[in-house]
Amino acid sequence: MIQNPKGRFRDYVDRTGRLFFVCDGISGGKTWATYYFKPTGSLKRLVSPALPVCLNAHDAQARLDKWARRRGLGAIEERNLRKPKA
Numbered sequence: 001m002i003q004n005p006k007g008r009f010r011d012y013v014d015r016t017g018r019l020f021f022v023c024d025g026i027s028g029g030k031t032w033a034t035y036y037f038k039p040t041g042s043l044k045r046l047v048s049p050a051l052p053v054c055l056n057a058h059d060a061q062a063r064l065d066k067w068a069r070r071r072g073l074g075a076i077e078e079r080n081l082r083k084p085k086a
Helices: 057-071
Strands: 011-013 019-023 033-037 043-045 074-076
Touching: 019 057, 033 057
Parallel strands: none
Antiparallel strands: 011 019, 011 074, 019 033, 033 043
């Protein structure tokens, strides 16, 4: 089950419509990273030296914010983590 971090977090979308967001994946809240949904609907971690797995959601979000700013991605303030329909 995907755990949403408490507080106001930003998701980002690239020009292809892929949504990037911070969540704990399958860790049960122990680690946080940047993820996106694959076209099949499965969750995939975005692997990048700039976006390592973090011990808390705030650190992961700060890294995603910096990464997204450098790439000019658009921010989305309202979180909706429903899987896309396959």
